[in-house]
Amino acid sequence: MGDDHSAARPLRADARRNRERVLQVAQEALASDGLTISFDEIARRAGVGVGTVYRHFPTKEALVEAVLLGRIEGFVADARALSTAEDAGRAFFGWFARVVEQAAPNQALCDMLDAGSGMSLPPGSTLAGDLAAALARLLARAQRVGAVRADLAAQDVHDLLRGCLAAERRALARGGAVRMAEIVCEGMRARTSAPPAAF
Amino acid sequence: MGDDHSAARPLRADARRNRERVLQVAQEALASDGLTISFDEIARRAGVGVGTVYRHFPTKEALVEAVLLGRIEGFVADARALSTAEDAGRAFFGWFARVVEQAAPNQALCDMLDAGSGMSLPPGSTLAGDLAAALARLLARAQRVGAVRADLAAQDVHDLLRGCLAAERRALARGGAVRMAEIVCEGMRARTSAPPAAF
DNA sequence: ATAGAATCGGAGAGCTTTCTCCGTTTGTCT
DNA sequence: AGACAAACGGAGAAAGCTCTCCGATTCTAT
Structure with a gap:
């Protein structure tokens, strides 16, 4: 190159x-x-x-990377910085909400985070792996202190993040408030009382 | 025609x-x-x-409609049927989960529910409006009995549904369990610890 | 100021996609 | 069986995209 x-x-x-x-x-x-x-x-x-x-x-990928790679690296850096925070639950939910807030207004960034839908991260880089690893660590700590449902895998959170991004982007487009992340986080939170069972 | x-x-x-x-x-x-x-x-x-x-x-739209319109009409019919159910909370969450479960495995159906992303519902039809109205009714009833957060608008739920679909579809693609709807519903549920003051 | 290299711009090759047109084939009806 | 309309199939028009090529232009160094 x-x-x-x-x-x-x-x-x-x-x-x-x-x-x-x-x-x-x-x-x-x-x-x-x-x-x-x-x-x-x-x-x-x-x-x-x-x-x-x-x-x-x-190539198109080269341009996209030049514009967006830094943003994703920022998310990874944030996650790493928070991975030793005192309140693991707060760190996890804070990171999740922060990513949604920052990425939602940027269509291409959302598209890219939505790996698999067209263009994905550069093959030579470890960025996708880094992101997944940082997220997994944040999640594991939050689960250990009982802040997040124990039955969630890192991949589930990744998927929820993408979904949340999609919802938030829509809400943003119609001028709605930024509340999707809050709702999804609430759903990921471990129930302190008895689980409501079934629907 | x-x-x-x-x-x-x-x-x-x-x-x-x-x-x-x-x-x-x-x-x-x-x-x-x-x-x-x-x-x-x-x-x-x-x-x-x-x-x-x-x-x-x-046209392409004609074919897509021939294949998918019935499915969406089915969702509207479900919503209407549930709009007089005894347990409004159960009706709302049940409908939400049902739509996610049925639509998630169908890529095109998800694409279509995700109006705005490319092809949308036929202009002459009232289907989009019908869906929105039926959902709004289900939501209003569920909120009245304190089953769903009072600060959610019908549009928010619509967006959450789309996001949930996106997440579920991904999870499905990697063989994950069908849990996204449950998590998002949990997030929409009114916190029982702080009841909505009732009437 | 001028030579020479670096850079520019956009026509166009090659591909995919939607949709049309019409000569050929196939079903139907008597 | 034979006639005639209905339906078929696929070449190709039109539009859009990525990416290449090279004559024309613009910068830099002397």
């Missing part, structure tokens, strides 16, 4: 400017339109030729 | 056979591959020319 950010040779001024501009436009376009936005459309909005976009980002 | 199911003139035997076959194949293809399945692919799997598929179903 011949990147161009090293000190090998400084980019020409116009190239640097265009790269920045494309990144900026792609950021906005992906947030509002999701992963399905086309390169032609990004080029048009950025006011450059499509060839220029491809020179800086050889 | 010149339909061909009325008694105007009976379909020729081969036409009838092909129509049935296409419907059958489309049913399966939509369930497993979702709304993005192509007509060419359906024609190929049904062993007929693509022209034949288009003769029976003039």
Whole structure:
């Protein structure tokens, strides 16, 4: 992967400017339109030729990664930082709500977190695994102190996170309040009293 | 729209056979591959020319409706039937879980319930409104008896349903248990520890 | 100012998808 | 059996997408 950010040779001024501009436009376009936005459309909005976009980002995945990878890394970092927090329950639910709050307004970020639906994390990276591992640790601690239902697996939480994201995104689109995470968290919480059994 | 199911003139035997076959194949293809399945692919799997598929179903929407509309009508009918049930809380949660259970294994049905993501309900029909109204009624009754959080709007429940569907579908894909609906319902349930002050 | 390299822009190749058209085949009716 | 309408099938038009190519342009260094 011949990147161009090293000190090998400084980019020409116009190239640097265009790269920045494309990144900026792609950021906005992906947030509002999701992963399905086309390169032609990004080029048009950025006011450059499509060839220029491809020179800086050889594939669609490369562009998407450049824009979104950092956000997901942020979630992983958050989870790690919280994995030694004093109140394990608070750490788990806080992280969950935080991810939903931050990712919901960004269509492409949601699409990406929804691995399997089209584009997924880069194959060479361990990011998906890192996220899963960090989440699993947070969950395990919260379950150990009895804050979260014991019958939940990390994968279940992952799926609930995706679902919650979908719900929250919709609610956001119609101007609704940000309450989906709270409700789902309530559902994951261990029942302190007798379980209501059946429906 | 010149339909061909009325008694105007009976379909020729081969036409009838092909129509049935296409419907059958489309049913399966939509369930497993979702709304993005192509007509060419359906024609190929049904062993007929693509022209034949288009003769029976003039647009993609027409085919999708022929396959899925009944399912959604079923959900509406269920909701109506339950809207006078004795235990309003049980009725609400039961309906919610039932819809999730039935729709989750069907990719296209989930896609469709997720209105806004691509194809939506037919414009001329009142189905979307009917569904919303039936759900609203179920919800209102369940809230009146204190079974469901009072701060939930019908739209919130609709969004939670979609999110739950997304989560459940994923869980299903990896062979997980059917538990997402239970968790989300738990989250929607009014906390008994702090009763809604009653009347 | 000018040469030369780096970068640009967008036409277009190659693919997929929806949907149309019409020559050919098949069923039906007498 | 034979005639005629109904139905078939698949080539291909139109549109959209990703990605490539290369002549034209713009920057940089001397």
